[in-house]
Amino acid sequence: MSSDDYFNLASVEGMANSLNRKWQVYPNDVIPLWLASPDFRIAPEIKEALHHAVDAEDLYYNSDDPTREAMAEKIVRVNGQEVTSDDVMISQGVEPLLWLAVMHACKEGDEVVMPNPMYNGFVHVMEGLNTKPVYWDLDYEDGYRFDEERLKEIVNKDTKLLCLCNPHNPAGRVMTREELKAVADIAVDNQIKVFMDELWEDIRFDGREQVTLATLNPEIEDLTATSWGVSKTFGVAGLYLGYMATTNKEMLADFKHEAHSLQRGSSTLARAAAPVMLDETLDWYRRDLITQLTKVRDICYKRLNEISGASFPVVEGTYVPFPKFDYGMTSEELHEYLIKEAKVALNPGSNFGPGGEGHMRICFATSEEIMNETMDRMERALSKLA
Numbered sequence: 001m002s003s004d005d006y007f008n009l010a011s012v013e014g015m016a017n018s019l020n021r022k023w024q025v026y027p028n029d030v031i032p033l034w035l036a037s038p039d040f041r042i043a044p045e046i047k048e049a050l051h052h053a054v055d056a057e058d059l060y061y062n063s064d065d066p067t068r069e070a071m072a073e074k075i076v077r078v079n080g081q082e083v084t085s086d087d088v089m090i091s092q093g094v095e096p097l098l099w100l101a102v103m104h105a106c107k108e109g110d111e112v113v114m115p116n117p118m119y120n121g122f123v124h125v126m127e128g129l130n131t132k133p134v135y136w137d138l139d140y141e142d143g144y145r146f147d148e149e150r151l152k153e154i155v156n157k158d159t160k161l162l163c164l165c166n167p168h169n170p171a172g173r174v175m176t177r178e179e180l181k182a183v184a185d186i187a188v189d190n191q192i193k194v195f196m197d198e199l200w201e202d203i204r205f206d207g208r209e210q211v212t213l214a215t216l217n218p219e220i221e222d223l224t225a226t227s228w229g230v231s232k233t234f235g236v237a238g239l240y241l242g243y244m245a246t247t248n249k250e251m252l253a254d255f256k257h258e259a260h261s262l263q264r265g266s267s268t269l270a271r272a273a274a275p276v277m278l279d280e281t282l283d284w285y286r287r288d289l290i291t292q293l294t295k296v297r298d299i300c301y302k303r304l305n306e307i308s309g310a311s312f313p314v315v316e317g318t319y320v321p322f323p324k325f326d327y328g329m330t331s332e333e334l335h336e337y338l339i340k341e342a343k344v345a346l347n348p349g350s351n352f353g354p355g356g357e358g359h360m361r362i363c364f365a366t367s368e369e370i371m372n373e374t375m376d377r378m379e380r381a382l383s384k385l386a
Helices: 044-055 065-079 095-105 120-128 148-154 177-190 218-223 249-259 268-278 283-305 331-342 368-383
Strands: 088-091 111-116 132-137 159-165 193-197 224-229 242-245
Touching: 044 268, 065 088, 065 224, 065 242, 065 268, 088 095, 088 249, 095 120, 095 159, 095 193, 095 224, 095 242, 095 249, 111 120, 120 132, 132 148, 148 177, 159 177, 177 193, 177 218, 193 218, 218 224, 224 249, 283 368, 331 368
Parallel strands: 111 132, 111 159, 159 193, 193 224
Antiparallel strands: 088 242, 224 242
């Protein structure tokens, strides 16, 4: 079966009845590209693993040891961090791990540094735990570069945690080794804990290197908890499967203590499917996924940059970049306008921190047909504003 059967067959009509929540929120005549959820078929190997687990009645309480062993093997092989299964914790996705990181590192009123813009789940955690978010501003005009001098200016004695996402959602950046080395040096010099979200590690373009921060030196490794997941690569967010590793035994013990009776890992079905998503079985899927995403990314880049008032950035990683729009509207007003006039739903930039105003996040994990139709609709609607 060709890769197009998995990555390029989606149509607006065909997706209208999809169980994907992205397609359920708005009326059927609206193309929804607001949620970071792909329009691709689930890999057959994943479905086979799930079917096998049900047939084997693997629905009781059971041990997560085999899954953590598979996760540790993947971290060693792919990320280059020498860990064992004892260094790994399973979670219901990445966000619970962020909560645990803040609870571990901070008390009420402490400062947490995060990039601006940033995935809005990070901001919600800070608000929920009464810590103070301090924004490390990333400049669109500067290519969303992670400027170490800006970071040095905002770090102080009250800074207890630094939260990063690499590849970055929604800037679409893959942090360079030099940028990460600067982060490591600042964190170590100031003894600041780091929570590093690498959920998007597979979604990188043009041969860019993924460097795991904790591998740079033993000192930053001791300060860092790194999280990963499978949902963005394989479209299985409904499995609620994430995992974290740290070689800092005290940190891991505290994570587990804080999670006791509240965050109980993931389901037996998710754990049964995990090995095929963590080993090399689905390398074909990863490869063909990037081929498809590159084609659709390039459609967005060409067509949006041809529209007066719109600007689409160079996307290095993720499939949820942050185009800029200059029409004298807030991002929320433009969101409503596009739904009404273009029948297209994007995610307002204001949801991603103060630096998001004037931007919209768009998910391009879809078919060429759907993206071209989206661009046709947006071009007609935005031409009325230019």
